[in-house]
Amino acid sequence: MKYKADYKNWVPNGMIYGFGGAAAGLAAVAGVVKNKALSAILSAGALGCGAFTAWCIYANDQFSYDGKRKLSRQIVEGTAEYVTLPEGGVGLDVGCGSGALTIACAKRNPQARMVGIDRWGAEYASFSKVLCEQNAQAEGVNNVSFQKGDACKLDFPDETFDAVTSNYVYHNITGKNKQELLRETLRVLKKGGTFAIHDLMEPVRYGDMEKFMEELKDEGYQDVQLIKTTNGMFMKPGEAKLMMLAGSTLLLGRK
Numbered sequence: 001m002k003y004k005a006d007y008k009n010w011v012p013n014g015m016i017y018g019f020g021g022a023a024a025g026l027a028a029v030a031g032v033v034k035n036k037a038l039s040a041i042l043s044a045g046a047l048g049c050g051a052f053t054a055w056c057i058y059a060n061d062q063f064s065y066d067g068k069r070k071l072s073r074q075i076v077e078g079t080a081e082y083v084t085l086p087e088g089g090v091g092l093d094v095g096c097g098s099g100a101l102t103i104a105c106a107k108r109n110p111q112a113r114m115v116g117i118d119r120w121g122a123e124y125a126s127f128s129k130v131l132c133e134q135n136a137q138a139e140g141v142n143n144v145s146f147q148k149g150d151a152c153k154l155d156f157p158d159e160t161f162d163a164v165t166s167n168y169v170y171h172n173i174t175g176k177n178k179q180e181l182l183r184e185t186l187r188v189l190k191k192g193g194t195f196a197i198h199d200l201m202e203p204v205r206y207g208d209m210e211k212f213m214e215e216l217k218d219e220g221y222q223d224v225q226l227i228k229t230t231n232g233m234f235m236k237p238g239e240a241k242l243m244m245l246a247g248s249t250l251l252l253g254r255k
């Protein structure tokens with residue numbers, strides 16, 4: 001039987017079962033404990049977990065590649081539109097997950113190839129290198145390769161790639177300065193290469209991105225732009241808030 005690409009989900013089924021199970025467990029314990037205050041606390045916990053489970057089910061359906069909305073596909077393919085590689089060129093996708101963006105870029109650039117890297121840790125347990133490779137095969141795409149790597153310290157020399165891209169990765173990396181993470185990605189970009197980086201870039205996570213953009217321009221980077229993708233480009237403002245994607249922004253430019 002032919003394998004169909006499966007890009008999994010940014011809100012995985014495990015999260016639904018985990019919080020659903022917690023809600024049921026807390027409710028069950030709340031029903032049997034004698035202490036009224038403790039029962040009330042457990043009931044409140046069950047309610048919170050139940051509400052979050054309901055959100056997870058909704059979000060899973062909205063993000064799904066098989067659902068009606070296909071929000072993940074719109075974001076991934078919308079970002080890939082900004083990745084154009086020269087003949088024989090190589091592009092990098094940082095934090096490739098299930099390979100969706102890497103493969104979308106490779107499809108758009110059959111004259112070049114893409115490399116996807118990810119740390120494939122426990123927090124996105126359904127994503128793996130094998131899954132990326134199976135997805136590439138299912139899509140009939142062979143101008144891609146995948147390897148384990150860390151966005152904080154990329155295993156590539158300076159100026160290796162003709163384009164760099166990434167989608168919803170750096171906000172996951174806690175305790176790190178996001179502008180420094182962007183610098184690490186830009187380090188491996190060739191002079192003249194382009195970047196298209198999409199993430200939750202609110203000031204609380206990324207600091208002053210207008211200033212960062214000006215710094216890049218002063219250093220000679222060209223066509224640097226920050227584009228909010230929550231103004232209808234990928235999603236509407238209300239949908240962004242509901243899906244916890246407020247602050248979604250594309251950083252574009254040329255080194």
Ligand SMILES: C[S@@+](CC[C@H](N)C(=O)[O-])C[C@H]1O[C@@H](n2cnc3c(N)ncnc32)[C@H](O)[C@@H]1O
Pocket residue numbers: 010076094095096097098099100101117118119120121124127149150151152166167168169172173
């Ligand atoms: C929300 S998923 C997005 C996956 C993919 N970019 C997409 O658009 O479907 C975030 C990804 O970032 C990866 N990630 C998080 N921290 C990372 C790090 N320090 N280095 C490499 N990948 C990382 C996770 O493993 C996960 O696959």
